[in-house]
Amino acid sequence: xxxxADVALRAEDLSIARAGLRVVDGLSVTVxxxxxxxVMGATGSGKSSLAAVLAGDDDPTxxxxxxxxEMHGIDVRRRGRQLRIRRYLTGYLPQGxxxxxxxxxxxxxxxxEPIVSRDRRVNQRALALRVAGLxxxxxxxxxxxxxxxxxxxxxxxQRVALARALVLDPRLFIGDEPYGYLDVDVRxxxxxxxxRRRADAGMALVLVxxxxxxxxxxxxxxxxxxxxxxxxxGHGTDGxxxxxxxxVPRSS
Numbered sequence: 001x002x003x004x005a006d007v008a009l010r011a012e013d014l015s016i017a018r019a020g021l022r023v024v025d026g027l028s029v030t031v032x033x034x035x036x037x038x039v040m041g042a043t044g045s046g047k048s049s050l051a052a053v054l055a056g057d058d059d060p061t062x063x064x065x066x067x068x069x070e071m072h073g074i075d076v077r078r079r080g081r082q083l084r085i086r087r088y089l090t091g092y093l094p095q096g097x098x099x100x101x102x103x104x105x106x107x108x109x110x111x112x113e114p115i116v117s118r119d120r121r122v123n124q125r126a127l128a129l130r131v132a133g134l135x136x137x138x139x140x141x142x143x144x145x146x147x148x149x150x151x152x153x154x155x156x157x158q159r160v161a162l163a164r165a166l167v168l169d170p171r172l173f174i175g176d177e178p179y180g181y182l183d184v185d186v187r188x189x190x191x192x193x194x195x196r197r198r199a200d201a202g203m204a205l206v207l208v209x210x211x212x213x214x215x216x217x218x219x220x221x222x223x224x225x226x227x228x229x230x231x232x233x234g235h236g237t238d239g240x241x242x243x244x245x246x247x248v249p250r251s252s
Contacts, residue, residue: 008033008072008172008204009054015066016049016228022065023049025228033171034202036220040210040232045225047208048095048176054206055092055174056083072171088118091170093178095208098157101149107135108145111163118168134163139189154181162190169201176208191217212237 009031016024024046031037039047052062053076054069069076074086094100101110111131115122132142138159149157158181165173173194179187195218197203205218215222215237222240224232234240 006033011069013067014069016053017063017065018049019061023228027230029223031204031206033204034198036205036218038215038220038222039208040222041225046228047225051174051176051208055090056087088168089171091165091173093162093165093175095176097161098154098181101157101161103150107147107160110160111167114168134167137193138163139186155186158182170203172204174206178207179214
């Protein structure tokens with residue numbers, strides 16, 4: 001029997017609605033600690049809505065309307081303290097996160113905000129070292145810490161958003177097109193940051209992407225959605241079992 005501590009995500013017959021319209025219908029999937037799941041599908045297939053619900057996003061138009069899902073053993077319908085704990089344990093990089101960074105906060109403040117909001121008496125020197133380490137890991141200049149997001153390129157802002165998602169050392173990382181705006185060399189640094197935490201700390205990964213190269217790099221299980229329904233599932237892009245009449249999404 002699988003222990004709760006061994007499972008990062010478990011969904012059973014999960015259905016999700018956005019603005020009253022069902023966008024995910026009857027999804028079942030399990031991601032173990034240290035495992036990786038890639039969610040593929042065309043635009044409008046429900047991928048981003050699924051990621052938002054699993055990550056505990058604040059969007060009031062997206063809600064669970066059927067079935068159940070647990071993250072780290074916590075029901076996704078739970079609010080209050082249980083939701084806060086789930087968010088602490090989950091690093092979330094929504095689509096377009098780099099473009100949505102707070103304009104009036106410095107890069108250092110943006111990255112460290114999840115820590116400060118959890119513990120306002122945090123050691124400032126330790127916090128600065130933590131931010132500097134993430135900047136270096138993601139190939140951002142140390143001088144970027146004092147800059148504001150609008151002073152950075154789109155690729156740099158994306159890396160700042162990724163650093164923010166990783167600053168609490170999450171047990172699960174959920175990324176919606178995490179490599180967007182990144183060139184080849186920087187993308188490699190972002191990928192290595194995720195793989196390093198997976199190998200060293202057992203961090204699980206859920207990535208929304210149609211990039212088959214990224215999926216193969218992560219050696220991930222693959223879930224394919226079409227109009228909110230699961231039409232394919234398997235390990236790796238070559239191991240997906242398809243339902244009749246479904247189509248393979250193309251890389252993007």
